[in-house]
Amino acid sequence: MKRWTQSFWDWIEERTGISRVVRGLLTEYYVPANLNVWYTMGSILLVCFVIQIITGILLLVYYVPQTSKAFESVKFITSTVPFGWFIRRMHAMTANLFVFVLFLHMLSTLFMGSYKKPREVQWITGLLLFALVLVEALSGYLLPWSQLSYWATTVATNSVGSIPLIGEKLVVWLRGTPKVSQYTLGRFFAMHVSFIPFTILVVIGIHLLFMRLTGISAPPGTDKSKVPKVPFYPHMVMKDLASIFVFLAVLMLLIFHYPQFAFPHDALIPANPLETPLHIKPEWYFLANYQTLKLVPNEFLGILVQLLAGLFLFFLPFIDRSPERRPLKRPLFTTLATLGVLAYIALAIWGHFS
Amino acid sequence: MTRRGFLQKLIGVITGLSGLGFLGTVIGYLAPRREKGGRKILLSGDGSPIPAEKLKEVPYLVGLGIDGEPTIVVRYEGEMRAFSAVCTHLGCLVKWLPNKGEFFCPCHAGRFDANGVNIAGPPPSPLRRYRVYVTKDGLLGLEEIPT
Numbered sequence: 255m256k257r258w259t260q261s262f263w264d265w266i267e268e269r270t271g272i273s274r275v276v277r278g279l280l281t282e283y284y285v286p287a288n289l290n291v292w293y294t295m296g297s298i299l300l301v302c303f304v305i306q307i308i309t310g311i312l313l314l315v316y317y318v319p320q321t322s323k324a325f326e327s328v329k330f331i332t333s334t335v336p337f338g339w340f341i342r343r344m345h346a347m348t349a350n351l352f353v354f355v356l357f358l359h360m361l362s363t364l365f366m367g368s369y370k371k372p373r374e375v376q377w378i379t380g381l382l383l384f385a386l387v388l389v390e391a392l393s394g395y396l397l398p399w400s401q402l403s404y405w406a407t408t409v410a411t412n413s414v415g416s417i418p419l420i421g422e423k424l425v426v427w428l429r430g431t432p433k434v435s436q437y438t439l440g441r442f443f444a445m446h447v448s449f450i451p452f453t454i455l456v457v458i459g460i461h462l463l464f465m466r467l468t469g470i471s472a473p474p475g476t477d478k479s480k481v482p483k484v485p486f487y488p489h490m491v492m493k494d495l496a497s498i499f500v501f502l503a504v505l506m507l508l509i510f511h512y513p514q515f516a517f518p519h520d521a522l523i524p525a526n527p528l529e530t531p532l533h534i535k536p537e538w539y540f541l542a543n544y545q546t547l548k549l550v551p552n553e554f555l556g557i558l559v560q561l562l563a564g565l566f567l568f569f570l571p572f573i574d575r576s577p578e579r580r581p582l583k584r585p586l587f588t589t590l591a592t593l594g595v596l597a598y599i600a601l602a603i604w605g606h607f608s
Numbered sequence: 609m610t611r612r613g614f615l616q617k618l619i620g621v622i623t624g625l626s627g628l629g630f631l632g633t634v635i636g637y638l639a640p641r642r643e644k645g646g647r648k649i650l651l652s653g654d655g656s657p658i659p660a661e662k663l664k665e666v667p668y669l670v671g672l673g674i675d676g677e678p679t680i681v682v683r684y685e686g687e688m689r690a691f692s693a694v695c696t697h698l699g700c701l702v703k704w705l706p707n708k709g710e711f712f713c714p715c716h717a718g719r720f721d722a723n724g725v726n727i728a729g730p731p732p733s734p735l736r737r738y739r740v741y742v743t744k745d746g747l748l749g750l751e752e753i754p755t
């Protein structure tokens with residue numbers, strides 16, 4: 255007798271011919287056999303997104319988006335709900351690693367020149383995803399309504415105010431009131447748990463659709479038409495899984511041994527709108543922006559510099575149009591990009607210690 | 609114009625107009641709220657008034673002032689002074705250092721003198737000042753100073 259799963263499959267197959275689609279997506283989708291470890295970052299990012307959705311929905315079961323209750327509800331999750339501490343740490347820690355792996359993914363495609371024609375759309379949707387995840391992390395940061403949440407959000411939303419003419423108005427629009435309040439929590443909550451995740455989902459769809467349409471690049475210096483090909487499933491899936499499990503190991507290490515990395519002291523005190531704690535610092539991934547704002551004497555100039563850097567990255571595929579992808583064969587680009595990355599890291603470290 | 613061209617235009621106009629109409633509603637729905645008016649006395653975080661007596665025990669008080677503005681009242685050279693506690697840089701709340709006679713902002717180390725004038729660090733302008741007095745019920749009354 256056939257297994258019932260097989261009969262079920264046959265039943266669907268008979269009506270739809272679905273196996274053709276599955277083959278096209280997995281076993282008869284061929285990729286270059288020489289894809290390196292950097293090509294597995296995308297699968298880690300998908301795992302991050304799925305983890306955030308699942309843990310996020312679980313947090314929603316007990317979380318209350320109300321200023322007088324939010325902190326208590328989060329405390330209840332961590333101290334009373336079975337495994338609540340684990341779910342919360344997983345959500346907060348994955349948020350950090352999500353941004354970190356996004357950096358790796360962006361830098362690898364940058365140095366391998368994968369943003370070049372015909373893959374401009376992947377680069378641009380990728381940048382958009384990066385921005386969306388940052389906004390997602392920023393809006394989630396407010397939800398626990400701790401001292402850290404409250405004051406980090408106050409400073410972050412205020413820095414928008416240095417845009418000339420509309421800045422001040424925009425700050426109030428972002429917050430829903432002149433000061434961070436229940437109205438801010440309401441907006442950020444709605445953005446965090448629905449609007450931005452849905453948008454991210456759609457952009458991921460476009461990103462992957464274009465990847466399939468243009469085909470994945472072969473590593474620089476190799477000719478895609480000449481390298482041997484392997485089926486995506488099981489060969490590439492195996493490579494992806496190897497990276498995913500290394501990632502999960504790091505995630506668990508951080509969750510169990512370094513939770514204070516995601517929860518510094520001020521995250522454990524409820525928000526007090528009448529007292530700013532000492533040493534309020536943004537998350538590590540905003541430190542470079544924060545330090546730039548502090549360094550440039552005119553606030554608007556500080557924002558402008560960052561805006562220009564962002565726009566430059568956005569238009570990079572149209573500025574750098576030579577087909578050469580090998581890093582050593584494009585010394586000017588590689589030198590500038592390396593200096594840029596070093597400057598970014600230096601700014602972040604400076605921001606941390608200043 | 610062909611029949612097809614006309615229909616295409618019509619679809620564009622109809623969906624465009626409905627979209628615009630809905631957008632207006634959404635903008636109105638999301639419009640920020642302003643908490644105006646209220647009593648012009650210093651309130652604590654839970655909304656209860658702060659007695660002026662309290663300022664004899666501590667060097668300074670922070671409470672909610674006019675329009676809910678976080679407001680700092682200090683004792684300095686025998687008089688009371690009130691300022692908006694909101695740092696003019698990025699909105700953290702300043703603390704009063706009684707020994708130095710200065711306000712200090714913990715976020716980026718901005719400093720203001722006893723008149724609220726920015727003297728060091730990133731803040732671009734002085735703290736807003738209020739007139740402060742003891743009301744007949746012994747509370748701290750605040751008044752805007754016209755600029």
Ligand code: HEM
Nearest residue numbers: 306307310311313314317346349391394395397398447451
């Ligand atoms: C897509 C990527 C996401 C990122 C990067 C992210 C990031 C964050 C961060 C940084 C926090 C603050 C963590 C803390 O201090 O506890 C947070 C809290 C929260 N997030 Fe997310 N999140 C994501 C997706 C989601 C989704 C999809 C949902 C629900 C559908 C969700 C629901 C929540 C809830 C309820 C909280 C408050 C509970 C708490 O603070 O522990 N998140 N998120």
Ligand code: FES
Nearest residue numbers: 695697698713718
């Ligand atoms: S917010 Fe006060 S110095 Fe920056």
